[in-house]
Amino acid sequence: MQAQAPITLIVPNDLSYLSLLNAFVEDLAQRASFSPKEILQVQLSAEETFANIVEHDFPDGRLSPVEILWEANALGMTLRFRHKGQPFDPELFPELDRQELEEKLVVQGLGTFLMKQMVDEVQYNNRGYDGQEVVLVKHVATPAEAALPAPPETALPSDEHKASVAEVIPYTVRPLKIEESVEVARLAYHAYSYSYPYEHIYYPDRVKALNAEGTLASFVAVTDDGEILSHAAMVYDPNWPGVAELGVAFTKTTRRGLGCFNRIFEDMVAASRARGDFARFLSGVTSHPYSQKTALRYGMNECALLLSKVPAISFQNIREGTPEREHIMAFFEFDSPRPASPLHAPTHHQEMLGRLYRKLGCEPRFEEARAALSNMPSEIDVSTNPASMVAIIDVERAGRNTVDEIRLTLRRLCISRFETVFLELNLHDPATATHCEAYEEMGFFFSGLMPREDGSDRLILQFLNNQRVNYDAIRVASDFGQELLDYVKQKDRSHALL
Amino acid sequence: MQTTVQDHSGITVLSLAGRLDAVTSPDFERDSASYSRERVVLDLSRLEYVSSAGLRIILALAKQLKTGGGSLSVAGLDGIVKDVFEMSGFDSFLPLYPTIDAALAASAT
Numbered sequence: 001m002q003a004q005a006p007i008t009l010i011v012p013n014d015l016s017y018l019s020l021l022n023a024f025v026e027d028l029a030q031r032a033s034f035s036p037k038e039i040l041q042v043q044l045s046a047e048e049t050f051a052n053i054v055e056h057d058f059p060d061g062r063l064s065p066v067e068i069l070w071e072a073n074a075l076g077m078t079l080r081f082r083h084k085g086q087p088f089d090p091e092l093f094p095e096l097d098r099q100e101l102e103e104k105l106v107v108q109g110l111g112t113f114l115m116k117q118m119v120d121e122v123q124y125n126n127r128g129y130d131g132q133e134v135v136l137v138k139h140v141a142t143p144a145e146a147a148l149p150a151p152p153e154t155a156l157p158s159d160e161h162k163a164s165v166a167e168v169i170p171y172t173v174r175p176l177k178i179e180e181s182v183e184v185a186r187l188a189y190h191a192y193s194y195s196y197p198y199e200h201i202y203y204p205d206r207v208k209a210l211n212a213e214g215t216l217a218s219f220v221a222v223t224d225d226g227e228i229l230s231h232a233a234m235v236y237d238p239n240w241p242g243v244a245e246l247g248v249a250f251t252k253t254t255r256r257g258l259g260c261f262n263r264i265f266e267d268m269v270a271a272s273r274a275r276g277d278f279a280r281f282l283s284g285v286t287s288h289p290y291s292q293k294t295a296l297r298y299g300m301n302e303c304a305l306l307l308s309k310v311p312a313i314s315f316q317n318i319r320e321g322t323p324e325r326e327h328i329m330a331f332f333e334f335d336s337p338r339p340a341s342p343l344h345a346p347t348h349h350q351e352m353l354g355r356l357y358r359k360l361g362c363e364p365r366f367e368e369a370r371a372a373l374s375n376m377p378s379e380i381d382v383s384t385n386p387a388s389m390v391a392i393i394d395v396e397r398a399g400r401n402t403v404d405e406i407r408l409t410l411r412r413l414c415i416s417r418f419e420t421v422f423l424e425l426n427l428h429d430p431a432t433a434t435h436c437e438a439y440e441e442m443g444f445f446f447s448g449l450m451p452r453e454d455g456s457d458r459l460i461l462q463f464l465n466n467q468r469v470n471y472d473a474i475r476v477a478s479d480f481g482q483e484l485l486d487y488v489k490q491k492d493r494s495h496a497l498l
Numbered sequence: 499m500q501t502t503v504q505d506h507s508g509i510t511v512l513s514l515a516g517r518l519d520a521v522t523s524p525d526f527e528r529d530s531a532s533y534s535r536e537r538v539v540l541d542l543s544r545l546e547y548v549s550s551a552g553l554r555i556i557l558a559l560a561k562q563l564k565t566g567g568g569s570l571s572v573a574g575l576d577g578i579v580k581d582v583f584e585m586s587g588f589d590s591f592l593p594l595y596p597t598i599d600a601a602l603a604a605s606a607t
Contacts, residue, residue: 018521040547040578047549051520098587105561110586111550117585 006069006080013054013064013083021050021068025079032072033140041118042079042138048115049081049134057085057132073213075206076120076139084131089405090124090382091412121383128377140205169255171229173263176218181207183228184218184250191250197310197326197388198235198248218248219267221260228252230260234268234280242278242453244268249291261294269298273335278453282331283309284477287324292477295331301359302481304330304448304460305488307469308420310388325419325467327474329481332360332451341455342367343427346436349446349459352487356449359480367430378402382409389419396456398431403438410442414465421465422447424458432459445491448484468494501529509605510536511598515544518552527555534566539601543574548582560592573601 009024011017025046029039046068053066069080094109101107116122121137176184182204188196200206200216210216214236221230232249246268251260272280282300284292309328343366345353350366357364378399384391391413393406406423413421423444425432436459444461451457471489476482499522504511510533518526540556542548560570571593575583583589595601 015520018519022519037578044547044549044578044582047519047551051549051551096586098590101557101587102590105557105564105591107554107557110553114550114582114586 006071009068009070010065011068013058013066013085015051015054018047018050021046024068024070028070028072029077032077034076034138038138038140042077042136045115045118045122045136045138046079046081048111048118049136052111052115053081053083053085053134057083057088059086073215075200075209076137079136079138081134081136082127082131087126087377088124088132089408091409121385123381123383125381126377126379128379169223169229169258171221171223171258171260173219173221173260173267176207176211176220176231176233178208178211180220180222180228181205181211184220184231187228187231187250187252188248190253195312196248196250199387201248216248217244217268217271219264219271221251221258221264229255229258230264232261232264232268234272240281240452243281244272244275244277244279245281245283246272246295247283247291249294262297265294265298278335279451280333280335284329284331286327286329286474286476289475289477292329292331292475292481296478298333300331300333302329302448302476302478302484303332303356303360304450305474305484306330306422306447306460307462307488307492308464308467309390324470324473327469329476329484330448330450332449334360334362334451337361338451338455341365341428343457344430344433345427345459346433349436352446352484353449353459355480355483360451367433378405380405380409382413384413384418389417391418391421392424393421394424394458395429395432396426397429398425398435402431403435406439407442410463417465419465419467421463423461423463424450425461427457427459428455436461440491443493445493446488448488464492464494499525501526503529506539506602507606508537509602510538511541511602512538513541513544515546517547518545518555519547519549520551523549523551523555526552527558530555530559533559534562534568536563536568537605538563538568538570539598539605540570540572541574541598541601542572542579543576543598545579546577548579550586553582553586553588556588556592569605571595571601571605573598 007028009021011020022043025043026039029042034042050066058064064084067082071078093112096109096113119136119138123135125133125135127133184207185202185204188201194202200210207218211218217234219232220228222228230251232246234244234246235248236244246265249261269280280300282295284295306328308325310326312325343364345366354364376397376399379396380402381394382391393409395402410421423439425436439461444463447460447462449457450460469492471485474485476485499514499516499518502513512530514526563570573595574597575594593604595604
């Protein structure tokens with residue numbers, strides 16, 4: 001499946017057009033290799049979405065078009081429903097109460113529940129003057145497990161064994177060949193069992209498709225005999241254009257010590273520069289310091305400490321592995337220094353943000369905080385990852401009710417038991433400077449900085465839902481990493497109360 | 499969506515075939531509106547698809563039968579229809595049977 005231009009269906013907000021929507025979904029889902037059951041699941045999610053729009057978003061009953069865009073991609077499809085019905089707050093949708101259903105035969109929230117159950121991801125986007133958008137994402141299932149081998153021997157290789165293989169094994173580093181995709185999935189399996197947070201890597205078909213599409217650029221270290229020793233990749237997120245995330249790195253547990261990662265990273269950084277990427281990013285786990293050291297070696301610098309970002313990762317053969325959720329030290333590197341642009345950072349974080357920017361080779365220019373708020377509606381996106389129980393609230397532009405919206409959204413996410421909520425605030429928005437303290441009163445605290453190509457860098461705050469972080473277990477790889485860790489720890493009120 | 503009605507020794511079997519969605523569920527609502535005191539078995543073995551609109555009509559039928567002294571059971575769930583029943587919690591208040599014969603036997607006792 002290759003990425004292609006969206007295919008659009010426009011129908012009136014009238015349920016009698018449901019059969020047309022069904023035919024649209026069925027035809028395109030078949031072309032995208034969805035199974036018959038998956039097609040019904042997409043149809044069900046689409047019906048519930050369309051019915052919600054028709055029944056709830058146009059209370060005056062006026063006729064209005066609903067635009068439905070189908071986008072096929074390497075992983076499956078994205079279906080967008082755009083309309084100009086009344087604004088809604090998805091956090092206020094009633095939730096399915098099974099107890100009430102069983103005891104009183106009363107049901108609420110059933111449509112929304114089914115809509116979410118049938119796809120992998122649901123997003124609600126407020127598009128300002130352009131109205132509302134509901135986004136459904138569904139991945140094609142592939143029988144990855146069948147392609148993977150039986151579990152490996154449980155015995156860990158001895159240091160002697162590692163030392164012997166590390167002596168001399170010639171290898172070369174090159175981009176992945178499509179037919180080697182299953183070997184990459186196996187490598188991930190042997191290194192991390194089924195715990196690596198980038199799930200697509202366990203699906204050989206997805207590894208193939210993503211590489212073909214260009215959203216994943218895999219590199220491997222391979223011997224003359226064709227044995228793949230290590231894999232790492234650049235991941236390109238369409239929501240973060242121009243940034244290559246370096247990661248998805250595994251080495252065969254019996255082939256450590258050969259320096260494969262160093263050579264792969266050298267090639268990847270060169271490839272990223274050749275592609276014209278504006279920056280590179282790396283997520284370093286903090287239960288061991290190795291990936292952080294790799295980032296530092298290639299000139300990257302710490303920009304954020306993202307607490308409880310991913311579920312516990314099982315590191316085969318790295319004894320510092322922990323069963324607790326993993327904290328991530330984020331690293332960043334610009335290709336060339338950026339011109340200073342005015343930033344609206346809260347006064348009390350300007351010093352730390354200044355240090356983060358200067359580490360990245362930029363001299364920030366902070367504007368004085370002012371109370372002026374845009375009269376434009378707020379632009380807030382909420383994305384959730386049920387697999388990792390992490391939610392991200394991104395505030396592109398704050399409006400007058402944004403603080404209340406964030407409070408309500410946070411409450412709903414906590415009730416839904418999301419472990420960690422990240423709040424991304426646009427440093428080009430004057431409201432970021434004035435609203436930050438209100439967010440911190442809700443329990444958010446400093447995480448760091450995420451630059452963007454267009455200059456709309458994000459101040460990252462984080463909220464931990466009834467979690468206490470064991471800061472003593474966090475491993476950092478530099479003095480500046482320790483400085484950032486100390487700053488975050490100081491701002492974490494739950495820790496300060498201990 | 500098609501609805502057929504059969505009587506099995508005093509037990510009413512409503513068989514649904516096709517798709518029970520927001521467009522077709524009003525038809526089933528009309529077809530099932532008159533039942534209140536009967537023992538009814540819903541045969542869903544030929545139902546390919548059900549959405550929340552269809553589940554709401556089934557729920558309404560269950561309520562009207564409970565109020566009127568009748569009963570409702572469901573037979574022949576499969577595929578996505580079975581998934582939807584189970585994940586929505588409809589299996590918590592509706593007796594489910596793998597086959598129509600099993601449902602009839604249980605309803606006859």
